[in-house]
Amino acid sequence: xxxxxxxxxxxxxxxxxxxxxxxxxxxxxxxxxxxxxxxxxxxxxxxxxxxxxxxxxxxxxxxxxxxxxxxxxxxxxxxxxxxxxxxxxxxxxxxxxxxxxxxxxxxxxxxxxxxxxxxxxxxxxxxxxxxxxxxxxxxxxxxxxxxxxxxxxxxxxxxxxxxxxxxxxxxxxxxxxxxxxxxxxxxxxxxxxxxxxxxxxxxxxxxxxxxxxxxxxxxxxx
Ligand SMILES: [Zn+2]
Ligand SMILES: [Zn+2]
Numbered sequence: 001x002x003x004x005x006x007x008x009x010x011x012x013x014x015x016x017x018x019x020x021x022x023x024x025x026x027x028x029x030x031x032x033x034x035x036x037x038x039x040x041x042x043x044x045x046x047x048x049x050x051x052x053x054x055x056x057x058x059x060x061x062x063x064x065x066x067x068x069x070x071x072x073x074x075x076x077x078x079x080x081x082x083x084x085x086x087x088x089x090x091x092x093x094x095x096x097x098x099x100x101x102x103x104x105x106x107x108x109x110x111x112x113x114x115x116x117x118x119x120x121x122x123x124x125x126x127x128x129x130x131x132x133x134x135x136x137x138x139x140x141x142x143x144x145x146x147x148x149x150x151x152x153x154x155x156x157x158x159x160x161x162x163x164x165x166x167x168x169x170x171x172x173x174x175x176x177x178x179x180x181x182x183x184x185x186x187x188x189x190x191x192x193x194x195x196x197x198x199x200x201x202x203x204x205x206x207x208x209x210x211x212x213x214x215x216x217x218x219x220x221x222x
Contacts, residue, residue, distance in 0.1 A: 008034020013060040020123030027122045031064030033100040050074035055159025056135040057085035059092040065107040079137030080112040131161040133181025134168030155197040164206035167217040
């Protein structure tokens with residue numbers, strides 16, 4: 001298993017690529033507007049099929065979906081509760097008015113995924129964890145040792161739920177409130193082993209134990 005992070009765009013959004021040459025498949029998580037950089041990494045990899053799975057549907061995470069879906073005939077999976085955000089993608093792009101979000105195309109969803117669903121892709125397995133608050137259908141993807149005995153560290157691709165020293169905004173489309181998001185992060189993510197690596201949708205990676213001890217948002221709310 002190889003995991004790559006491709007940060008890019010005005011919001012420095014992290015797209016993740018998981019590849020496994022023996023399975024001939026790649027997983028693309030949250031392809032944003034940095035399509036050239038993502039493409040460059042994909043060109044170095046050997047694969048014949050691609051799946052695109054999103055943590056959520058905010059524009060900086062979904063803008064590139066249609067491009068890669070079309071180019072690689074990929075399937076696109078996301079939580080059903082994100083549909084209203086997918087549907088307003090063009091309004092969001094017009095609102096930002098940035099060159100990188102020009103000519104947005106709403107991607108067709110091939111499959112809905114829900115909480116606690118086990119998914120096998122690119123020779124690896126993960127389970128989904130629904131952590132709403134930043135958006136209604138925000139999902140985290142947990143690659144555990146139980147599901148992947150060969151991995152060195154357990155990790156979670158956690159979208160915009162929790163960041164190193166921060167948490168997702170709750171004032172964007174589909175957000176609820178701080179108490180809700182913090183409660184869900186604590187209940188669903190902070191119960192996992194301290195050494196679990198968190199790979200957020202923006203910024204550097206961190207660990208469950210580090211955030212539990214020092215994230216001011218998690219310490220300040222009950
Ligand atoms: Zn977001
Ligand atoms: Zn984001």
